[in-house]
Amino acid sequence: MALLLKAKNKAVEAYAVMRDMTEFNQLVEELDNEFNDSWQPLDFDSGLAVLDEGKSEVLEFAVVGVSAADEQNLNIVTEYILKAKRIGLPVVLVVKDVNPAALHQLMRLGADDFIPYPIPDGALRDSFVNLRDRKVNNAEPEEKRKKRRHGFVLPVYGVAGGVGASTFAVNLAWELATASRKSDKRVALLDFNFQFGSVATYLDLPRREAIYELISDPASMDHDALAQALTSFKSRLAVLTSPMDALPLDIIAPEDVQKLIDIARDSYDFIIIDMPQALVHWSDNVLKAAETYFTVLEIDMRSAQNTLRFLRALKAEELPFEKVQFILNRAPGFTDMSGKARVKRLGESLGVSLDVLLPDGGKPVAQACDQGLPLSEVAAKNPLRKEVRKIAEALLEQVEADKAAVAT
Ligand SMILES: Nc1ncnc2c1ncn2[C@@H]1O[C@H](COP(=O)(O)OP(=O)(O)O)[C@@H](O)[C@H]1O
Ligand SMILES: [Mg+2]
Incomplete structure (x- = not known):
């Protein structure tokens, strides 16, 4: 698994933000495969703090793990998604036993995709590929998009x-x-x-x-x-x-x-x-x-x-x-x-x-x-x-x- 210290030395391409990393072992493994050690695991509080630094050129995604335990305190998840979207960072949710109403709410805030956990074979990869494509297609003039x-x-x-x-x-x-x-x-x-x-x-x-x-x-x-x-x-x-x-x-x-x-x-x-x-x-x-x-x-x-x-x-x-x-x-x-x-x-x-x-x-x-x-x-x-x-x-x-x- 990627270590915080190692990741700090390298440019971070993705944040993985969740309350409890041990609930999402498979995700950790898949992120290692996708980003080697250029991804950084964070809890919600430090995740929010890090976003204040803005978005670097290489930073591509925020992957947000949400489980049933987060339903008690969706506010911090909500806050994180809104903040990530505000700096133009695409958000992928990985959801474990989350009820549809909560999921709907999070998607409405602007999360770009969601994937169930356990993650179906190749689903995380596909999501990243799609979001990268979308970024290329959206490269229309800012004026027009506004x-x-x-x-x-x-x-x-x-x-x-x-x-x-x-x-x-x-x-x-x-x-x-x-x-x-x-x-x-x-x-x-x-x-x-x-x-x-x-x-x-x-x-x-x-x-x-x-x-x-x-x-x-x-x-x-x-x-x-x-x-x-x-x-x-x-x-x-x-x-x-x-x-x-x-x-x-x-x-x-x-x-x-x-x-x-x-x-x-x-x-x-x-x-x-x-x-x-x-x-x-x-x-x-x-x-x-x-x-x-x-x-x-x-x-x-x-x-x-x-x-x-x-x-x-x-x-x-x-x-x-x-x-x-x-x-x-x-x-x-x-x-x-x-x-x-x-x-x-x-x-x-x-x-x-x-x-x-x-x-x-x-x-x-x-x-x-x-x-x-x-x-x-x-x-x-x-x-x-x-x-x-x-x-x-x-x-x-x-x-x-x-x-x-x-x-x-
Ligand atoms: N709440 C209402 N009170 C009185 N007349 C109504 C009301 N709602 C619809 N109507 C009348 O019923 C008729 C059928 O309505 P319409 O909107 O064309 O139905 P639909 O599109 O469902 O087939 C119209 O003459 C309309 O004026
Ligand atoms: Mg009619």
Whole structure:
């Protein structure tokens, strides 16, 4: 094993930071193979101190070992990752019996990769190779990179027709666009119902010719092609409506959906996607790209049964279930005691938490949709509008908090 003293004389290429080295014997061995003695083992306190010296030319990675015992005190791990990222040092986590929620949290802070412990054959090596490649590819001008936004992807999925997914998507996008006016966040709303999307109707927007080209010709899909296909609603919200003519949902290949989302991410802070009800072969790409996957349902049997099917499909494909946030639309009001009990029972029978409730907004909601205007423009005091506004504000707050955590 590499000795601290020896490593000090040589330029350090990697730090290995963990509470207890003896929990990660295999890692020590693999690091020896990879870096000989130019890696340095550290505990979290000295790891943090060493980062103050900044990043030398040869320093390549911080490998952070996290085990179940660290879950009691994730703060120091968190602090270490944030600090490493701030000086531009890539972080690889090696995780031993860590629960998924903790892992998710650490990855969200900006860790670049994670590897389970015991380490599968060659996995550590692969991770280093990938990160080195990424560094080469990212060698684009600093200026250009700074302009990229890395938006939040927020799809909205309705488990049954008419549950209110599009209404929620349209109004959430508009509330985000207007609530963030001061902070200058850019918001895009993408209608991925290529057959019968209703976003164009709900915002009374034309369906541009360029949309067909964008989604049917992946070779030419780039920032310009997206810009051509977008329409602006009141110059605050960028909208990709569905095309003029109904297209098959599989007109677009999974990797092209991915590409389209990546392109949108570069230019927008929030990307709301109105998803088709059908599960298509690109559904999981959207789910994987999402930060939160809003799933809208109502309190009836039809929604309950479809939700069960949806959950089973997620499980069968091992999709990231923890990203799904259920939204119960047309939920009973809080004065309706029997209604409240029904919500509780529904949540229990589905095994999910139903804590985001949207009220029935009555006729004005459908009227606003028909007029092609968001609720805030025609029925600002509508109870549905107020709830959607709150969700938008919470999302904005969360983004600001994340940003602050990275900046400090
Ligand atoms: N909370 C609500 N209160 C009143 N009307 C609603 C509510 N949510 C949706 N609606 C109405 O229900 C209809 C279907 O909504 P829509 O968003 O198109 O459903 P989906 O996209 O899930 O098929 C629309 O006329 C819409 O105005
Ligand atoms: Mg819809």
